[in-house]
Amino acid sequence: MRLVATEYISLDGVFEEPGEWSFPYFDEQAAQFKFEELNATDAQLLGRKTYEGFAKAWPTMEGTGDFGVKMNTMPKYVVTSTLEKLEWSG
Numbered sequence: 114m115r116l117v118a119t120e121y122i123s124l125d126g127v128f129e130e131p132g133e134w135s136f137p138y139f140d141e142q143a144a145q146f147k148f149e150e151l152n153a154t155d156a157q158l159l160g161r162k163t164y165e166g167f168a169k170a171w172p173t174m175e176g177t178g179d180f181g182v183k184m185n186t187m188p189k190y191v192v193t194s195t196l197e198k199l200e201w202s203g
Contacts, residue, residue: 116158119150151183156203161193168201 121131159167171177171184188203 117150117154148180151180154187156188157189158190158192161191161196164189164193164196164199164201165190168199172201 120128121135122128123134127134167184171181179183183199186203189192189199189201191199
């Protein structure tokens with residue numbers, strides 16, 4: 114088994130809330146990289162907060178094509194001691 118961590122981090126060390134700072138830098142090359150990375154993935158390992166954010170956004174997001182299908186259908190494993198049931202688990 115192989116575990117790969119993928120993170121968004123700025124050059125000055127900002128690690129949190131990539132949606133607030135990464136979009137201006139997300140271009141066609143970055144989209145292709147993320148699509149290839151996702152297609153090489155069998156499952157996602159997520160923290161509770163990331164899972165909850167993704168679970169609110171991905172199932173209803175429009176225009177995501179094959180990327181969205183993969184995100185919504187692949188298995189998810191969530192590190193949590195508070196969630197009892199995963200509604201968005203693939």
